[in-house]
Amino acid sequence: MISEITLATTNKGKVSEFERAFENFKIKFKAISADIFNCPETASTFLGNAMLKAQMAANITQNYALADDSGLCVKALGEEPGIYSARYFEKGQGLQKILSSLQGSSNRQAYFICALVLVNPQGQVIWQTEQKWNGLISQQIKGDKGFGYDPIFIPEGLNCTVGELEPAIKEEISHRGKAINELKSFLQFINVSS
Numbered sequence: 001m002i003s004e005i006t007l008a009t010t011n012k013g014k015v016s017e018f019e020r021a022f023e024n025f026k027i028k029f030k031a032i033s034a035d036i037f038n039c040p041e042t043a044s045t046f047l048g049n050a051m052l053k054a055q056m057a058a059n060i061t062q063n064y065a066l067a068d069d070s071g072l073c074v075k076a077l078g079e080e081p082g083i084y085s086a087r088y089f090e091k092g093q094g095l096q097k098i099l100s101s102l103q104g105s106s107n108r109q110a111y112f113i114c115a116l117v118l119v120n121p122q123g124q125v126i127w128q129t130e131q132k133w134n135g136l137i138s139q140q141i142k143g144d145k146g147f148g149y150d151p152i153f154i155p156e157g158l159n160c161t162v163g164e165l166e167p168a169i170k171e172e173i174s175h176r177g178k179a180i181n182e183l184k185s186f187l188q189f190i191n192v193s194s
């Protein structure tokens with residue numbers, strides 16, 4: 001039975017999505033402190049980077065650890081920024097640079113990816129998933145909800161950006177929402193069967 005999992009991220013947007021998703025669960029997620037956690041993301045895939053982060057957090061806390069590695073892939077930009085989404089965004093170029101790069105482009109297709117990896121206190125992977133959320137890049141930056149690239153991403157089937165969407169709706173349909181639902185099923189399964 002798992003009662004507490006260290007969340008291997010210092011991204012406040014991600015932490016609040018996890019906290020809300022598991023507020024009615026017995027399992028508690030405890031975000032790792034930025035003072036002790038700084039993991040170089042040197043893998044070439046989302047799942048690879050999530051594994052590195054989860055293993056480092058498990059090693060530090062000697063606890064079960066879950067990591068999320070996610071990002072935005074823009075088709076006309078050769079799937080960039082992809083695994084470099086965080087660095088690209090932090091440089092302050094994220095939103096405007098993508099809009100400028102797509103100026104005049106008829107292909108605005110994009111998708112978010114969320115990879116989740118759960119490891120045991122010894123760092124062994126016990127569960128993982130990768131989920132996708134398709135959509136289009138907007139013409140303008142719109143909305144102040146969510147985080148990161150939300151103000152320029154229009155999910156398939158909607159006509160507003162995620163920045164304009166209520167967080168509860170985002171969390172039901174997003175890449176992370178889908179990955180978290182898979183995680184909930186897994187955690188319910190092992191906690192019931194242990």
Ligand code: IMP
Pocket residue numbers: 011041068069070071072083085086089112146147148149150174176
């Ligand atoms: P990392 O997974 O910590 O390497 O960072 C992922 C980066 O991708 C974040 O800092 C955001 O810029 C972006 N990102 C991931 N998920 C989302 C999302 O749900 N909305 C908006 N941006 C996201």
